[in-house]
Amino acid sequence: MSVVTEQGTPGSSSGSPLAQWFSDGWIATRRNLIKIKRVPDILVFTILQPIMFVLLFSQVYAGAMAIDNYTSFLMAGIFAQTVIFGSTYSGSAMAQDLKEGIIDRFRTLPMSTSAVLIGRTNGDLMINGISMLIMMGTGWLVGWRVTTSFWGLLGGISLLLLFAYAFSWVMALLGMSVRSPEVINNASFMILFPLTFISNAFVPLHTLPTVLRNIAEWNPVSALVQSARVLFGNTDPSFPPPTSWTLQNPVITIIIGIVLMLLIFVPLCIRKFGSISSR
Amino acid sequence: MAIIEARGLTKIYSAKTGPVHALDGLDLTVPKGTVQGLLGPNGAGKTTAVKVLTTLIKPTDGEASVAGLDVVREAKAVRRSIGVSGQYAAVDENLTGFENLDMVGRLYHLGKKESRRRATELIEMFELTAAQNRPVKGFSGGMRRRIDLAGALVTRPEILFLDEPTTGLDPRSRLGMWDVIKNLVSDGTTVLLTTQYLEEADQLADNIAVIDGGKVIAEGTSDELKARIGGHRIELTIIDAADAGAAREALARHGAGEPRSSGDRRTMEVPVEEGAIALQRVLTDLSEAGVQLHDAGIRRPTLDDVFLKLTGRIAEEDEATNEAELEKTT
Ligand SMILES: Nc1ncnc2c1ncn2[C@@H]1O[C@H](COP(=O)(O)OP(=O)(O)OP(=O)(O)O)[C@@H](O)[C@H]1O
Ligand SMILES: [Mg+2]
Numbered sequence: 001m002s003v004v005t006e007q008g009t010p011g012s013s014s015g016s017p018l019a020q021w022f023s024d025g026w027i028a029t030r031r032n033l034i035k036i037k038r039v040p041d042i043l044v045f046t047i048l049q050p051i052m053f054v055l056l057f058s059q060v061y062a063g064a065m066a067i068d069n070y071t072s073f074l075m076a077g078i079f080a081q082t083v084i085f086g087s088t089y090s091g092s093a094m095a096q097d098l099k100e101g102i103i104d105r106f107r108t109l110p111m112s113t114s115a116v117l118i119g120r121t122n123g124d125l126m127i128n129g130i131s132m133l134i135m136m137g138t139g140w141l142v143g144w145r146v147t148t149s150f151w152g153l154l155g156g157i158s159l160l161l162l163f164a165y166a167f168s169w170v171m172a173l174l175g176m177s178v179r180s181p182e183v184i185n186n187a188s189f190m191i192l193f194p195l196t197f198i199s200n201a202f203v204p205l206h207t208l209p210t211v212l213r214n215i216a217e218w219n220p221v222s223a224l225v226q227s228a229r230v231l232f233g234n235t236d237p238s239f240p241p242p243t244s245w246t247l248q249n250p251v252i253t254i255i256i257g258i259v260l261m262l263l264i265f266v267p268l269c270i271r272k273f274g275s276i277s278s279r
Numbered sequence: 280m281a282i283i284e285a286r287g288l289t290k291i292y293s294a295k296t297g298p299v300h301a302l303d304g305l306d307l308t309v310p311k312g313t314v315q316g317l318l319g320p321n322g323a324g325k326t327t328a329v330k331v332l333t334t335l336i337k338p339t340d341g342e343a344s345v346a347g348l349d350v351v352r353e354a355k356a357v358r359r360s361i362g363v364s365g366q367y368a369a370v371d372e373n374l375t376g377f378e379n380l381d382m383v384g385r386l387y388h389l390g391k392k393e394s395r396r397r398a399t400e401l402i403e404m405f406e407l408t409a410a411q412n413r414p415v416k417g418f419s420g421g422m423r424r425r426i427d428l429a430g431a432l433v434t435r436p437e438i439l440f441l442d443e444p445t446t447g448l449d450p451r452s453r454l455g456m457w458d459v460i461k462n463l464v465s466d467g468t469t470v471l472l473t474t475q476y477l478e479e480a481d482q483l484a485d486n487i488a489v490i491d492g493g494k495v496i497a498e499g500t501s502d503e504l505k506a507r508i509g510g511h512r513i514e515l516t517i518i519d520a521a522d523a524g525a526a527r528e529a530l531a532r533h534g535a536g537e538p539r540s541s542g543d544r545r546t547m548e549v550p551v552e553e554g555a556i557a558l559q560r561v562l563t564d565l566s567e568a569g570v571q572l573h574d575a576g577i578r579r580p581t582l583d584d585v586f587l588k589l590t591g592r593i594a595e596e597d598e599a600t601n602e603a604e605l606e607k608t609t
Binding site: 015020023024027030031034035038039100101102103104105106107108109110111115275277278 | 336
């Protein structure tokens with residue numbers, strides 16, 4: 001170890017605050033992209049699981065479902081479930097960062113307070129984007145088609161990804177509060193599995209028993225799935241029309257949901273981040 | 280001018296068992312360009328003090344400033360002037376050593392080129408060149424520690440906070456780390472370090488604050504602290520216990536206080552003023568009296584003595600045994 005040279009200009013600020021904010025956000029995002037590349041589990045879940053789900057559901061259940069084109073019906077459900085689970089990485093990753101102590105490093109740097117969170121949620125967006133592409137490709141191979149327009153396709157994809165992005169902030173707050181990646185993983189599993197299954201994701205609502213049906217009609221996941229079906233043109237006209245307002249106006253419902261989640265959880269997350277420290 | 284200043288810092292954590300006073304009115308003044316050591320037993324509040332001063336946590340009460348900036352109100356400005364290496368390595372496990380340092384540079388807004396250059400320079404300085412392109416996940420504890428320390432030096436900060444910087448380093452890396460710190464100080468960096476190694480505080484710190492129960496219980500240079508618990512002593516061990524009387528007499532003659540025996544009464548010591556001269560005289564007397572020695576020497580008080588004496592129990596036990604000893608001999 002040799003002599004340290006002269007003192008530099010500590011934290012010499014290059015660029016405007018806005019430029020720094022972008023730069024910080026990008027650096028924090030890049031760290032999460034490298035993580036996606038290096039951690040095999042994430043890649044497996046991002047690429048293989050969507051393929052598996054599309055194939056399993058479309059091939060195994062198709063016969064049992066009294067629906068003409070189950071694959072068309074199914075895809076929006078798989079999209080929604082996959083991107084919602086994709087958002088939970090932000091929860092476990094924030095908890096992991098706290099546990100490993102890297103948060104303390106970030107918090108003593110003159111960086112933007114939101115950068116780590118922006119980078120983390122961008123990471124989820126990236127994961128979900130990759131998953132969406134894979135699922136759409138696989139879905140197309142087994143017969144899924146968008147029957148509306150290019151704009152319908154784009155709208156549907158955007159809504160799914162934006163909803164998941166907003167949900168990443170909810171999970172990030174949970175991760176910072178619970179501080180245990182394992183608890184986050186287990187809790188997501190215990191809560192999100194029922195939530196995605198008691199919905200219109202994989203079965204038509206009118207086939208559910210009344211109690212479950214009422215829950216499912218107001219379940220936000222149903223609204224997300226329904227809006228994707230509407231935008232992709234995958235709704236089945238032979239089904240009885242939905243009775244809940246959220247399912248009658250799914251796109252508006254989801255847009256409101258996205259805005260509300262962001263308005264509430266982005267500030268809460270940033271505030272929380274400003275006071276956390278490992279150990 | 281004080282570059283780090285704390286007045287009445289208090290931090291109360293709420294734990295399940297009730298409130299924990301991690302800091303209880305801590306005062307600290309660190310002049311620019313000096314090394315301040317924080318010494319204290321486990322749970323004394325060293326890490327908490329470092330966390331407050333490095334803007335990681337807000338104090339419950341009291342004020343602190345670093346580089347003239349308030350650590351609560353001007354936290355972001357404080358962060359521009361400091362480098363921090365906490366008690367536990369703060370590194371991204373999935374990034375390589377190089378990527379970790381490069382990222383820190385970018386987040387200090389050093390720019391792409393400068394960040395990379397500095398990362399390479401630090402990797403060389405901390406002898407991590409061979410491992411620089413491996414993810415930190417596969418690093419040993421000491422290597423991780425060194426990457427973390429390098430992270431604190433990315434901007435050559437004006438003020439450096441090091442919480443137990445050499446815990447977990449092998450002896451060679453520890454000496455290397457000391458060199459790094461000494462060099463930084465000769466360049467004008469102010470360093471605040473906590474340590475469990477008293478020798479480390481002795482070697483590096485200009486000033487030492489002994490902390491216990493969240494406040495400073497003693498402060499001064501290493502020499503001043505040692506002086507507080509007395510100067511040098513002569514300690515000797517005789518071979519034949521029958522010579523104990525003669526030996527004690529010699530010690531009493533040249534010492535600056537009452538000689539004390541311990542253990543099997545073959546080992547005894549006396550406080551002295553001029554260590555070397557007194558030892559010479561004692562040895563002359565003893566050889567004239569034909570007393571055979573197993574061991575003899577000057578014993579300097581160590582920081583261990585200071586530490587134990589100031590922070591508690593063991594020192595009290597010592598006194599108790601000494602008193603018992605005195606009763607026996609008189
Ligand atoms: N997050 C926390 N919540 C509750 N209590 C805490 C927290 N952090 C520290 N403490 C308590 O505050 C006290 C001081 O802790 P601190 O970590 O500052 O000690 P330390 O001097 O650094 O000890 P060590 O030598 O073991 O690192 C301890 O009693 C500790 O249990
Ligand atoms: Mg500590």
